[in-house]
Amino acid sequence: MTNSARTSPIALFGGFDLRPLIRDERADLAALLRTLSPAQWETPSLCTGWRVRDVVAHLLHDSMPTATYLGDAAKARLSLHRLNDIQVRRAAAWSTDELIDRVEASIDAGLGAAVLPRLSLVDLVIHHQDIRRPLGLDRVIPEARLRAVLDNPDPFAGATNRMRGLRLSAADIDWQVGQGPEVRGPGEAIAMSLAGRPAGLDALDGEGVRVLATRVSRSAPS
Template structure:
């Protein structure tokens, strides 16, 4: 497996918007966690081996990582070391497993409390990265659609770290039957960014109509793809059956 020699991926929107989307997404995740009934926490999710409780533990782990520099350094160094020992091409699976494991002892109330306490710190932590570092490529390539690629730190901070809880919010809703309560102002902006990246990745003519509050119409191709906006994001993230242009992967 090789890494294509391409410019590291960068965010396509301004930092002010990135901060607003991060703040809003963390708030929406907090609201969803408080809606979970006791039986919801053990519901299996699409993430292999994870129930809702494990998914929430990973989500909290990401917030913990970005709310504290010592947490960031510890989580990254531990997962990178484990990946190298296992001779794995990327460390993300080791990072998420570490987060689930470290938060496994929290009660739901403790997990929600930690989320609500640390989420504002995570937003500030993501925004504090200096400009000269934001534009640099991350030292480790990332695996997307079976290919390794490079990301800038800005793409990680502004895009991926908001898409990740967004997608897991959808995972939890799919597992529990709860309504994700999408809006055009928030979810629609995340969907639009994902569509633009998806279109750039496949580079083919397309026509896409996404339904629901987060939807819209993109492209001018002849054969129109029509589906729910949130389902579109789940499919291009690798969740569910895909065909044609929908097999083009976008990281979440």
């Protein structure tokens, strides 16, 4: 299947059929967190400056009460980086059990899943991998979720610019997009690279990998 669409911020307001995928992804993440040791919770994630526990804390933003989220946004003066910092610092005193309980409580809830399901799903899947990859806990992302993430890359994370002028081809599912020098490999590696994770590049090949790698190196993931 060839998909030539480019996700825009406006398009992210659609995709309400993705909410069951968000629910399943949250449930899978919660199940993983139940297995982690104290040392694994403190392991640096793929997000610069964030441990595994910090990534989990960040993911709880989607289930915050609307008033709390808007209050944090006002304090952050609409800066995404300041907003992330406020929310991660708030959770610094929470135990890992409390973090897990909050993730489990968010499985069937969340403003993001209700209003911006496409953005919510891609953020969740990418950050799930940000946790798993440094811990060496590989998984096969269910195809429906992987395809949804590839079809709806996060424009706020720079994905649109990274994929510009390249042909991206997944080797493990029937998915490809774009025109130009080819980048081919596992769909998960493509998704991680588009999200700015250099760790995804190692599994890719093709004439376009060098171009993609240059674009990925320009920004640190968060």
